[in-house]
Amino acid sequence: MSTLTFQGAVKEVTGSRYLIETDGDGGPKKLLLExxxxxxxxxxxxxxxxxxxRLAGELDAVVISHGHLDHSGLLPKLVREGYRGPIHCTRGTRDLLEIMLQDAAFIMAKDVEWENKWRKRNNKPLVEPLYELGDVARTLALCESHPYGQPVNLPGGATLVFRxxxxxLGSAxxxxxxxxxxxxxxxxxxGDLGNPSSVLMRDPGKVYEADVVLMESTYGDRDHRPLDETLEEFAEVLEQAHKAGGNVLIPAFAVGRTQEILYHLSVLYHEGRLRQQMVFLDSxxxxxxxxxxxxxxxxxDADDLKVLNVAASGDTRQYxxxxxxxxxxxxxxAINRIHGGAIVIxxxxMCNGGRIIHHFRYNLARPSTRVVIVGFQADGTLGRSLVDGAEQxxxxxxxxxxxxxxxxxxxxxxxxxxxxxxxxxxAFRHSPRFYLVHGEPGAQQALQAALAEAGIAAEIPGYGDSVPL
Structure with missing residues (x-):
């Protein structure tokens, strides 16, 4: 009997990892999902x-749903510790991994450099980064990309299809x-299911057949506000900032959220509703x-691109x-010399690093500043403290x-x-077993109850739990 073991993103939002051990005719195999x-x-x-x-040397294949670091960010560490098998993903994910993993390695190197300066002064043992750029290069060389809908043979007789x-971009x-x-x-x-109301991405695909379903539950306790209402509030915040003479700081994830915010700023600009004269993409x-x-x-999404009128050229200056x-x-x-009238993305x-921190240093204490939080803020992050109303x-x-x-x-x-x-x-037929992952406990429990009302039984696994397939 093949088994599934939950090794991450259980009762939390990040750290996705699931181990699948198969018992096919070719002998036992180990597959890592995320x-x-x-x-x-x-x-x-x-x-x-x-x-x-030992897992790094025992794995036969790795499958990645998409390029966000909470799903892929430890791949170079796995390779550094000995993994040499294939990493299966979509083409869009492969392209994003090249950008994101290199950036993560660069930031780690800088952080470790500063940390070790302090450790040397205090006679403390030095530390090493989780991985380096060379590990990223070896990781990218192992990536095998596949289009949506194409069956892929995996070790042990398993078959993979991305939807x-x-x-x-590339999420599956x-x-x-x-x-x-x-x-x-x-x-x-x-994986992470998209919001049908968001721009640029196509709607998530439906799947109808399964024996076991792992489903994310990040926002399992709520529905999102309608997009048109959100856009009106966004425009009002920008107008208030203009009248107050302050800057607007938008901490945004580099992948997906940034591109969506730029899209909406473009629409406001062409409607004549964007009063600010400077938008900085500072990442x-x-x-x-x-x-x-x-x-x-x-x-x-072709319809969204028509709104921007960039389907042919893709020139950001155009929109x-x-x-x-x-x-x-x-x-x-140099941006921090601007005391008002700028939008800084x-x-x-989650405000747990990066350039937004430096802009906070110069702007958080100003009543004229507006901070616009546009993404999920995990427990323990600076962004979550701001959302929760911290006074300092x-x-x-x-x-x-x-x-x-x-x-x-x-x-x-x-x-x-x-x-x-x-x-x-x-949409699933024949009542598969559901396991809720990628959510904080409150969100998971709320979704579990809501699913039960819809006649769908779902379990909330714990770290290290194993279930048969």
Whole structure:
């Protein structure tokens, strides 16, 4: 009997990892579904540093649903510790991994450099990064990309098919047909399901047949506000910031959310409703991803591209002339000399690092500043503290008063809300077993109850739990 073991993103949102051990005719095989980075506080750092042990050398294949680091960010660490097999993903995911993993390795190197300077001064043992650029290069060389809908043979007689999840470029629902007890069992992993209301992405695909379903539950406790209402609130916040004479800071994930925000700013600009004269995309990674989205625009929603009128050229200057892309540290630092009238989009999305931190340092204490939160903020992150109304926060080792007005706009979410999750789950025939992953406990329990009302039984697994397939 083949088994599934939950090794991450259980009763939490990040750190996705699931081990599948098969018992097919070719002998037992081990497949890893996802290899994600934990994001949050010190507990996340400890979880990321934990060695894979023998698993790195025993795995026969790895499958990745999409390029967000909480699903893929530990791949180079797995390779560093000895994995040499294939990494299966879509083409869009492969292209994103090149950008995101290199960026992650670069940031780790800088963080470790600063940490070790302190350790040397205090006679502490030095530390090493989780991985380096060489590990990223070896990881990318192992990637094998596949289009949606194409069956892929895996070791041990398993078969893989990717379906469009509508979340970010290349995001996939994962279908695995796994030999188990002399039969073929179908495991479906939702990955991160997209929000049908969000722009640029196509709607998530429906799947109808499964024996076991792993379903994300990030927003299992709520529906998102309608997009048109969210856009009106966004426009009002921007207008208030203009009248107050302050800057607008938008911490945004480099992949997906940044491109969606730029889209909406473009629409407001061409409607004559954007009063600010400067929009800065202050993230080298987000700039690269935005350029990738333009190159891969055939994979995006054609109707949304018509609104921007960039289907032919993909030239950002065409749809948002006031956009400035700041690639260098010097260009980023220069933004902080602007005391008002600017919109600054910068990473990291959960405010747990990146250039947004430096902009907080110069702007959070100003009542005229507006901070617009447009993505999920995990427990333990600086972004979550701001959402929860903290009156002061620690930024770059300094306690800062939060005088800026903080606005949370959930309607921009690239995740399905509760109603969409229930609708997706309800498409399955023959009552498969459901397991809720990628959600904080409150959200999972709310979704579990809502699913039960719809006649769908779902379990909430714990870390290390194993179930038969």
């Amino acid at each position: 290899c994600g980075l934990h994001q949050g506080g010190s507990d996340a750092d400890e979880a990321n540093a934990r060695p894979f042990g 469009d999840a509508g979340h970010i 629902i994962v279908e695995l047909a796994v030999p188990s007890g002399g039969r073929s069992k179908r495991l479906v992993f939702s 080298p990674m987000a700039i690269k991803v935005t350029e990738l989205y333009h190159r891969a625009r055939k994979a995006l 948002l002339p006031i956009l400035r892309m700041t690639r260098t540290v010097e260009e980023s630092m 910068a990473g990291a999305g 926060v620690k930024v770059l080792g300094e306690m800062l008063p939060v005088k800026a007005k903080v606005h949370t706009l959930g309607g921009f979410s690239a995740h399905a809300g509760q109603t969409e999750l229930i609708g997706w789950a309800g």
